[in-house]
Amino acid sequence: MLKVSNLTKKFQSGDHVVTAVNDISLSVPSGVFSTIIGKSGSGKSTLLSLLGALDKPTSGTISVDGQNVGTMGDSKLIRYRRDKIGFVFQNYNLIPNLSAIENVMLPMEFSGVGKNTRVERAKKLLEQVGITEDKQERRPGRLSGGEQQRVAIARALANKPKLILADEPTGNLDSATGKVIIDLLKKLAKTEDTTIVAVTHDNGIAAEAEITFTLKDGKLLK
């Protein structure tokens, strides 16, 4: 479902040109939980940005569910991110003055989904990720780290995306909570038939994945 061919991303840094992603090619089928592992500065987050159409590659192609991301204009990219991609961030990045359920409803609102449908699906997703009804009206400040990340995962699933990109999803969690989150992601990949690509520097988490890609200095190691 996810196919990357000869992807390269270069940045200008002062007088130097930095190649953050260097000629990467990979593919991940649907319903698979995969990881990209590498040390700091290996290009993991840059690769994730490119896959999520948050940034444009210098060269190469990215295809998600048959759509070539590289040829899209800005408005199409917005729709693409909204409908095809879900993001889970290391710092959860929930909107602080919205409740858990309101955060999950947000992507659906951007897609034009009706209010009743939004509420119903948001409740279902929150229950799926283990956020009980009594916590659904709480704001992120009143939830634990693990609970916030669950809400973030539910938000990522809101528009039934084909691809979920998770950037260090357990980076701010303790190991026990982190394991719970990874197990959740693995389960959701199957139940929601969505491809999950998680970036991590933790070998333990990488071991949980069906496919693992190793990055070093912007290159994919075989």
Place this chain on the structure above:
Amino acid sequence: MGVISRGIRNAFRNIIRTFSITFILALSIAMSLVMLLALKTVQAKIDSVKGSIGNTITVSPAGVRGFEGGGDLLTAADLSTIASVPNVTNAVSVMTDRMNTNQDTNLQSAIDPGTFGGRQRQRNGETVTPDNGSGGANRNGSTNVNRTFTMPITVTATSDLNSLASLSVGSFNITTGSKFDPSVDQNVALVGTDLAAKNNLSVGSTFKAYNTDVTVAGIFDTGNKFTNSAVVMPLKTVQRLSGQTDQFNSIIVQASSIDSLSSVQSAIKDKLGSKADVVSQQDTSNQAIAPLQNIKTISLYSLIGSVVAGSIIIFLTMLMIVRERRREIGVLKAIGSSNLKIVSQFTVESLALTVMSSAIGIILGFIFSNPVLKVLINNSEAGVANAAPGQGARGGGMFISRLGGGLNNARDALQNLHAVVGWEIILYGVLAAIAIAVIGSANPAFIIAKVRPAEVMRAE
């Protein structure tokens, strides 16, 4: 939860900041409204003062002051010259004279000279014999003043009985009888109500004037004791009887409008040269209006300053908020929000702050509009106090007092300025608030568009 509700909720994210910004912006909006109100109030008063003072010019022989002064009388040629000046709509010729009892007329004046009249006589060199009459001290220290003389009787002859200015009155009502045709030379007169009562005159009665029998055609009331003791006669008749044929001691000119008054006055001065004094009430009205113009100028600049200050406040506030929430903007973009939605959300937030501030600002404007106006007036009253009445008028104290009265009217106009807050002002306040909010959101919107969603992917 939509853009509007999110925007409104965001306005209350930080209660302390919201309160501070709302308060400061409210003060700015209140000041804008107060100045706008002052501007409109003062402009209305300026228009009212201009309207009440009128567009009349008085032309009199140079150096004339009442009945004491020199100068050569104006002629029919002068009248013709004046009438030919552009924007002159009417020119009324006037001859005013004084008749002394038992010399020029058999009428007794209805005005008691009083202490002031006696002193005036002494000042003129006449000996005033004390009597055992009423009290009051004369210039020699005597406590009694002679009351054996009578006041002269003013006779006014005009070419237009409808010209109140030519009669030097504010109103002229015929209580019995009727007006005569002023263009016809006939021995008739209109007599003031006090004079008629004093001399037992009624319509049809006769009295002596210039050794001629004059018939009373009507009795008038001006509401003023001085002019109610006067006589009005046809112009040609008085000219004939007083031996001043085709001569006038003043010409009352009507300009087409307040705005043309100055040009008409200048044109007449140019044409008549040094032989005539040309005085308009615009001189005094300008002196009276000057402080009002000062208030208007201060109000205008303060209004502009307040609106600019309000715009800057909300602009900087939104700039600060957008910079703070840069990451959040990136997240919204990452999860599929368009720039338009994000900008709309921040605009609603800006509007929410501004509308709240407007509500408070309008209330403060209500409270402070009149006190602020009073401060502006107090600082400008010196201009009115220093204004002097015009010179070279005809016809004695009556005209000068009328000039002074006009000046007092202007002083009253300044002191009686009172702001009235209507729905129109509230609407201006709300519209100004919306404009400030939209302006304030403009640059933040630009920043929003520039935020790259990839920024949210950077690890902490």
